[in-house]
Amino acid sequence: MSTFQAPKGTYDLTPPRSATFLAVREAIAAPLRDSGYGYIETPGFENVELFARGVGESTDIVTKEMYTLTTKGGDQLALRPEGTASVLRAALEANLHKAGNLPVKLWYSGSYYRYERPQAGRYRHFSQVGAEAIGTEDPVLDAELLILADQAYRSLGLRRFRILLNSLGDKECRPVYREALQTFLRDLDLDEETRRRIEINPLRVLDDKRADVQKQLTDAPKLRDHLCDACKAYHEEVRALLTTAGVAFEDDEKLVRGLDYYTRTTFEFVHDGLGAQSAVGGGGRYDGLSEMIGGPELPSVGWALGVDRTVLALEAEGIELDLPRTTSVYAVPLGEEARRVLFGVVTELRRAGIAADFAFGGRGLKGAMKSANRSGARYTLVAGERDLADGVVQLKDMESGEQGPVELAEVAAELTKRLG
Numbered sequence: 001m002s003t004f005q006a007p008k009g010t011y012d013l014t015p016p017r018s019a020t021f022l023a024v025r026e027a028i029a030a031p032l033r034d035s036g037y038g039y040i041e042t043p044g045f046e047n048v049e050l051f052a053r054g055v056g057e058s059t060d061i062v063t064k065e066m067y068t069l070t071t072k073g074g075d076q077l078a079l080r081p082e083g084t085a086s087v088l089r090a091a092l093e094a095n096l097h098k099a100g101n102l103p104v105k106l107w108y109s110g111s112y113y114r115y116e117r118p119q120a121g122r123y124r125h126f127s128q129v130g131a132e133a134i135g136t137e138d139p140v141l142d143a144e145l146l147i148l149a150d151q152a153y154r155s156l157g158l159r160r161f162r163i164l165l166n167s168l169g170d171k172e173c174r175p176v177y178r179e180a181l182q183t184f185l186r187d188l189d190l191d192e193e194t195r196r197r198i199e200i201n202p203l204r205v206l207d208d209k210r211a212d213v214q215k216q217l218t219d220a221p222k223l224r225d226h227l228c229d230a231c232k233a234y235h236e237e238v239r240a241l242l243t244t245a246g247v248a249f250e251d252d253e254k255l256v257r258g259l260d261y262y263t264r265t266t267f268e269f270v271h272d273g274l275g276a277q278s279a280v281g282g283g284g285r286y287d288g289l290s291e292m293i294g295g296p297e298l299p300s301v302g303w304a305l306g307v308d309r310t311v312l313a314l315e316a317e318g319i320e321l322d323l324p325r326t327t328s329v330y331a332v333p334l335g336e337e338a339r340r341v342l343f344g345v346v347t348e349l350r351r352a353g354i355a356a357d358f359a360f361g362g363r364g365l366k367g368a369m370k371s372a373n374r375s376g377a378r379y380t381l382v383a384g385e386r387d388l389a390d391g392v393v394q395l396k397d398m399e400s401g402e403q404g405p406v407e408l409a410e411v412a413a414e415l416t417k418r419l420g
Contacts, residue, residue, distance in 0.1 A: 009116065009124030011308075015326070021127070023321050024310050025109050028129040028152040032107040035148060037131055040106040042086040045069075048076040054085035054261060054293050065114040079113040083130045083304055084261070084286065085293065091134055092295040102135035103300070109307075121277035121312055128281075132302035134290075139234050142265040142285060142301050143241035149269065149281065149303055150247045156310070157319045161280060164252040164268045165242075167235040168203070169227050171263070171288065177226035178202055188216045203256045222253055231264055238265055261286040265301065271309075273316025280313055281305030328419055329356040330377035332368040334384035342383055345393070345411055352412050354419060372398070379415060 006012050013021055033039075048068055055062055067079040080086050087106055091097060096104045109129045116122055131148070133141050146163065153161055169177060185198045185205055190213065197204050206217060227235070242249055255266055266284035274280070283303025290298035314321070331346050333339040342358070349356040357375055359368035365382070372380045383393040392405040395414065406414050 007124070009118035011123060011125070019323050019326070020311055020314070020321055021307055023323055024156065024307050024314070025127075025129055027156050028149075028305055028307075028310075029107060029109065030155070031148045031151045032131050035105070035144065037105040037107040037133075040087055040090060040108050041110070042080070042083075042090045042108070044111065045077045045079050046086055046089065048078045050085050050089055050293060051078055051081060054088075054289055055082060065116055067113050067115060080110075081112055081114045083108055083110065083112065083128060084132060084283075084302055085289070087130070087132050087302075088134060088289055088295070088298075088300065089293060091132075092290065092293075092298075097135050097296070097298055103138075103141060104134040105131075106134070107131045119277065121274050121309055123308060126309075127307040128304040129307060130283075130302060130304035132300060134300040135298045137287065137299035139237040139265075140241060142238045143245065145283070145301060145303055146238075146242060146249075146267060147245050147247055149305060152305070153269070153310070156314060156321065158271070158310075158313055158317060160273055160317055161269055161271045161313065163242075163247070163249040164255050164270060165239070165249045166252050166255040166266045167223070167227060167231055167264050168256065168262050168266050168284070169223060169231050169264065173226055173228035173231055174223075174263075177221065177223050180221045180226065181206075184220055190216075206254045207256045217254070224253060234264055261289040261292065263287045267303070269305065271313040271316065274309065274312055277309070279306075280309040325355060325376055325378065327355050327357045327375040327377045329354055329379045329381060329415055330359070330372035330375050331356065331381045332359045332365065332372060332383075334365060334382065337385065337388055338383045341388060341408070342381060342393070345381065345408070348412050349415065352416060354412070354415055379418070381411065 048066075051066060052062055066081050069077050071077060087108055091104055091106065107130065109127070111125055111127055113125055116124055118124060131145060133145060150163065168174060181202045182198055185202055190198070194205060194208065194213065205213070206220065208214065239249070255268055256262070262284040264285040264287065268282035269280045270278040271280050272278060281304055283301070285299070285301040287299040289300065290296060329349055331342040333342040339362070346356045346358050357377065359371055363371070369380070378398055380396045380398055381393045382396065387393055387405070390405070391408050393408060393411060394403055395406045395411070396403040
């Protein structure tokens with residue numbers, strides 16, 4: 001055992017499992033890139049105030065889960081607990097919204113940090129791929145993002161995920177609902193912390209997972225009964241667009257998500273094979289966030305999908321991704337001259353775009369062939385003094401076991417042909 005271990009609640013990604021994580025990130029990003037979303041990358045830490053104002057000072061993320069630090073210069077920083085506030089901050093700072101082409105469509109991938117109780121599917125360090133469409137209020141945009149996430153998951157072979165959908169109203173109708181909900185909640189038998197939440201952000205009480213709380217919420221006022229006509233029409237159009245696109249969803253009136261900035265469209269992706277931590281991603285519309293962090297009015301919508309949670313969903317469905325070989329050709333030299341020549345061949349193959357590796361360390365034939373087997377290479381190149389004298393190398397098909405000589409000058413062309 002090593003002296004040091006990964007911090008509690010974190011994980012290391014190592015081969016071969018790391019290849020699955022890379023494939024998941026690529027699958028989620030691919031439909032975004034094909035739909036006009038450009039890549040953005042932000043720092044791993046931001047000013048604490050960005051998340052306090054953007055995510056919400058009453059949220060668990062800010063009050064309990066955020067990693068904060070004070071720099072030597074006295075600045076208060078936080079490791080980013082989510083991506084949206086950072087991406088919007090970066091877009092505003094770069095004046096992307098002034099380029100004249102709204103919405104600004106961005107996608108990102110990175111690590112995020114929350115001080116949570118570690119358990120299966122919930123870590124203190126986790127990876128997400130996210131997408132944000134900034135600067136336009138349009139139900140078609142909300143539908144587009146939901147459709148792209150659905151497309152990404154289906155491209156991975158996932159089938160047992162569900163999309164939960166709700167509307168949280170806007171600044172016109174939500175205050176009316178908030179007051180009605182507060183009046184109802186104040187009469188319930190709730191603990192002190194939950195009572196404090198009633199006064200700060202009562203919608204979060206609806207998201208409480210405790211059975212004794214949920215039992216008391218049966219007759220809670222419904223947000224849909226308080227939506228203004230504009231919000232009702234907006235939500236119905238999102239629903240209709242998804243239905244037309246063949247994307248299945250479930251209406252969930254209690255879905256509020258854990259961040260204060262959401263308005264109107266709110267959604268969550270859940271997978272029933274993950275137990276208690278069933279959410280694999282989510283998002284929604286956040287029309288007021290730009291103003292909350294000091295920017296202009298920029299209605300926006302976005303989502304983030306958990307890479308770790310998605311990998312767990314794949315495992316729950318028994319799906320093994322068809323991953324490309326990390327090594328297609330493995331070279332085994334026998335003798336010093338062969339080492340020099342075959343290393344040159346490997347370099348040439350790599351320049352030709354063929355994944356090739358080499359038996360380092362001067363091992364014998366038996367040990368080197370074991371390494372070739374473990375590498376997963378389809379072909380092995382073997383050469384000794386006699387082969388070099390004849391100007392050939394031995395090319396072995398590791399699947400069929402067939403082996404034969406190939407002229408040195410023709411190795412790259414032959415392997416390119418065989419590997420397609």
